[in-house]
Amino acid sequence: MKYLLIAGGDKIEQISVRLEQQGVKVISHLDGRKPKLILKEIPRKVDFVLVITDYINHNLSNVVKKKAQEKSIPICFSKRSWNSIACEINKMIASA
DSSP: OEEEEEESOSOOHHHHHHHHHTTEEEEEEEOBTOTTOOOOOOOTTOOEEEEEGGGBOHHHHHHHHHHHHHTTOOEEEEOSSHHHHHHHHHHHHHHO
């Protein structure tokens, strides 16, 4: 099982269910519309970071990207559509 942090997206319940069917568990979700939200650390268990670009403010996107790079955690950017997410997740799993 791979563990994922999702940044962005308002409602990810359906995405989480589909990801679990793919063997990926969402362990943390950062709602991308709360501009005051500050990410201090990415949880230790996280194997990948997914940024949903349709629903995230620019500042949070930059912070998540920087934190992932600091820990050498693979990060991908995707639209909220399942096809886009599945494509990016499959690329990350294949490269891991």
